[in-house]
Amino acid sequence: MNRHLISHYLPGAIVVAAGLAIALVAGTYPLGSLLRPGPGFFPMVVAVLLALLGLGVLGEAFAARRAAAPPQQPFPWRAVLCTCAAVLAFAFSVERIGFIPAACLLIAITAFAEPQRSWPRLAIVALFIAVFGSIVFIWGLGLPLNTFGAS
Amino acid sequence: MDILHGIELGLHTALTWHALLYCLIGVSVGTFVGVLPGIGALAAISLALPLTYYLDPTDALIMLAGIFYGAQYGGSTASILLNLPGTATAAITCLDGYPLAQQGKAPLAIFVTAINSFVGSTFAIILVMGFAPLIAEFALKFGAADYFAVILLGLVAASTMTLGSPFKALGMVVFGLALGMVGTDVNTGQFRFTFGVFELADGFSIVALAMGLFGVAEIIANIGQPAGVMQAVGKIRFRDMLPTRKEWKVITWPTLRGSAIGSFVGALPGTGPGIASLMAYAVEKRISKHPETFGKGALEGISAPEAANNASVQAAFIPTLSLGIPGDAVVAVLMGAMILHGITPGPNLINEQPQMFWGLIMSFWVGNLLLLVLNIPLIGMWVKLLSVPYRMLYPCVLIFICLGVYSANNNVFDIFVVLGFGILGYLMRRTGFPATPVLLGFILGPLLEENFRRAMLLSKGDLMVFFESPISAVFMGLSLLFIASVFLPGLRARLSRRAPKASE
Numbered sequence: 001m002n003r004h005l006i007s008h009y010l011p012g013a014i015v016v017a018a019g020l021a022i023a024l025v026a027g028t029y030p031l032g033s034l035l036r037p038g039p040g041f042f043p044m045v046v047a048v049l050l051a052l053l054g055l056g057v058l059g060e061a062f063a064a065r066r067a068a069a070p071p072q073q074p075f076p077w078r079a080v081l082c083t084c085a086a087v088l089a090f091a092f093s094v095e096r097i098g099f100i101p102a103a104c105l106l107i108a109i110t111a112f113a114e115p116q117r118s119w120p121r122l123a124i125v126a127l128f129i130a131v132f133g134s135i136v137f138i139w140g141l142g143l144p145l146n147t148f149g150a151s
Numbered sequence: 152m153d154i155l156h157g158i159e160l161g162l163h164t165a166l167t168w169h170a171l172l173y174c175l176i177g178v179s180v181g182t183f184v185g186v187l188p189g190i191g192a193l194a195a196i197s198l199a200l201p202l203t204y205y206l207d208p209t210d211a212l213i214m215l216a217g218i219f220y221g222a223q224y225g226g227s228t229a230s231i232l233l234n235l236p237g238t239a240t241a242a243i244t245c246l247d248g249y250p251l252a253q254q255g256k257a258p259l260a261i262f263v264t265a266i267n268s269f270v271g272s273t274f275a276i277i278l279v280m281g282f283a284p285l286i287a288e289f290a291l292k293f294g295a296a297d298y299f300a301v302i303l304l305g306l307v308a309a310s311t312m313t314l315g316s317p318f319k320a321l322g323m324v325v326f327g328l329a330l331g332m333v334g335t336d337v338n339t340g341q342f343r344f345t346f347g348v349f350e351l352a353d354g355f356s357i358v359a360l361a362m363g364l365f366g367v368a369e370i371i372a373n374i375g376q377p378a379g380v381m382q383a384v385g386k387i388r389f390r391d392m393l394p395t396r397k398e399w400k401v402i403t404w405p406t407l408r409g410s411a412i413g414s415f416v417g418a419l420p421g422t423g424p425g426i427a428s429l430m431a432y433a434v435e436k437r438i439s440k441h442p443e444t445f446g447k448g449a450l451e452g453i454s455a456p457e458a459a460n461n462a463s464v465q466a467a468f469i470p471t472l473s474l475g476i477p478g479d480a481v482v483a484v485l486m487g488a489m490i491l492h493g494i495t496p497g498p499n500l501i502n503e504q505p506q507m508f509w510g511l512i513m514s515f516w517v518g519n520l521l522l523l524v525l526n527i528p529l530i531g532m533w534v535k536l537l538s539v540p541y542r543m544l545y546p547c548v549l550i551f552i553c554l555g556v557y558s559a560n561n562n563v564f565d566i567f568v569v570l571g572f573g574i575l576g577y578l579m580r581r582t583g584f585p586a587t588p589v590l591l592g593f594i595l596g597p598l599l600e601e602n603f604r605r606a607m608l609l610s611k612g613d614l615m616v617f618f619e620s621p622i623s624a625v626f627m628g629l630s631l632l633f634i635a636s637v638f639l640p641g642l643r644a645r646l647s648r649r650a651p652k653a654s655e
Contacts, residue, residue, distance in 0.1 A: 029341055030341070034607055035607065035611055035612030036608065036612075038339070039341040042603065043329070043332050046325055046329050050326060050329065053325060056318035057316065059318075060316055076375060078375060079375045080577065082375075084574070087553060087573075088567075091570075092563075095563065103550050106553070107546040107550075110545060113374045115375065121543060122546075125546055129546070129550055141201070141204075141205070141558060144561055
């Protein structure tokens with residue numbers, strides 16, 4: 001099976017797999033009966049439906065196998081990875097080094113998702129965030145975060 | 152309570168200085184996010200939601216609703232000037248709006264869309280005032296089985312009235328139902344799908360889910376992409392905006408037809424402005440005497456869909472306020488906001504909280520008048536905003552998203568959740584799985600399950616109960632009809648041929 005075929009059928013296969021996985025977990029909860037449905041009853045119905053609809057998606061993919069695939073843009077690894085890294089860096093650092101340093105970290109990392117960067121412009125963004133974010137979220141809403149330093 | 156009394160009460164609420172202030176903030180923010188491509192009303196409402204915890208619930212709702220309908224006004228500006236929809240629902244406005252801008256008629260197009268938006272909203276608000284109380288009164292008679300059936304209808308309608316694959320849309324509703332089950336089972340206290348993660352005992356936070364699927368996914372899709380080319384407009388003078396008498400004539404009927412279509416589609420539970428504007432465009436093109444002008448700058452081509460999307464967002468409040476069933480994903484988040492504020496949307500709302508219900512509706516009038524001012528005399532300000540490189544906004548939005556989800560529980564865990572759903576949302580968007588049904592399923596899932604279990608207890612486990620009560624039988628029948636329409640290939644083929652461009 002070549003790469004194209006895999007990516008053609010993968011979405012449907014994942015939906016089916018998700019349905020089966022949910023069914024496996026739902027099976028460990030008491031099912032109950034129609035008269036008195038238990039906590040596992042509804043999840044089981046949902047899981048089976050999901051798996052069936054996944055089969056439908058697979059069927060559609062099969063029916064459209066000869067149709068010309070729409071031109072797909074290359075996967076934007078850079079955008080995805082930069083966004084992940086930026087958000088994770090913010091999440092791990094915000095309670096340790098404070099809001100403003102963590103925000104600067106996030107801004108700097110997302111900048112690498114763009115083909116070119118203008119650091120002065122990013123400095124303006126950082127300044128705006130530092131002032132606006134501190135006033136609204138920390139001072140106004142009283143989030144338990146510090147502008148600088150561990151909270 | 153009769154309507155006149157309600158109007159009076161509503162005006163008392165909506166015209167207090169704080170209600171006016173929050174209404175103004177709401178519609179301004181709405182126009183702002185509507186004008187800017189890449190941030191929609193949903194992300195804006197999810198962001199503003201934590202900010203409203205400290206407000207009076209009525210003011211909070213007035214502001215959040217203002218963001219919602221304000222965004223529909225702003226959305227067309229970017230469609231006309233950039234050929235890039237400011238909100239997903241304004242995609243159809245690009246088809247004729249951008250050609251108009253190329254012909255140097257951008258001011259006219261902007262003026263016309265503002266007027267269309269106003270007429271569409273007005274039309275639908277009147278319907279909300281007339282119908283929501285009636286439907287709510289009727290809904291007081293609903294039993295558990297009836298509620299189950301009407302929620303099911305909302306979910307089915309939302310997933311079958313989309314343009315993409317019905318299997319994918321239905322699959323995503325079911326996936327949303329599954330996400331809604333995570334947490335503690337209310338009836339038995341059993342932990343479900345928490346996998347020992349303590350933070351999941353209360354389930355996923357709706358803010359994290361919505362901001363991930365829509366906000367973060369949108370950022371991933373746009374970051375690092377080349378920016379659009381803006382059509383130069385120069386200075387917008389009021390004189391250039393005014394349509395001639397002939398142009399007024401051209402837009403009158405399409406606007407009214409668009410309003411009617413939008414109101415109808417919006418009032419159906421589960422179907423939103425995207426499908427409404429698409430249908431209005433298709434109808435207009437079909438009945439036009441000059442269908443060949445569509446796509447080349449026909450005024451009818453912007454009038455009908457713009458009226459329709461505004462009408463549909465206002466009409467979406469009919470099922471939300473009268474039945475507690477959101478008419479659209481954005482209203483679903485609004486409903487989440489009501490629940491967070493301790494208000495149960497549903498048929499009792501009008502009787503128990505009349506000042507909130509009527510205050511909200513009267514604030515729609517205030518908000519739409521404010522929007523008319525914001526979008527005609529002050530339009531130059533928004534146009535300038537578009538020339539700011541909006542990629543500077545992405546890091547800001549990302550930070551606000553992180554802070555917004557963090558503020559819900561003061562817990563970093565929700566930031567991981569929002570990132571996870573962001574990546575999932577982006578992958579879904581790439582593979583043609585719609586995200587809106589996930590959100591509807593997530594919000595309605597617990598209600599669906601609860602009513603199902605209650606109906607089963609009351610009927611002693613007889614599944615036929617859903618077809619025995621006349622109300623629920625009608626809703627079940629409609630659901631079956633929607634599902635059947637998906638599997639009648641001729642109908643769908645016709646629908647997709649008429650619709651030139653997918654919007655949601």
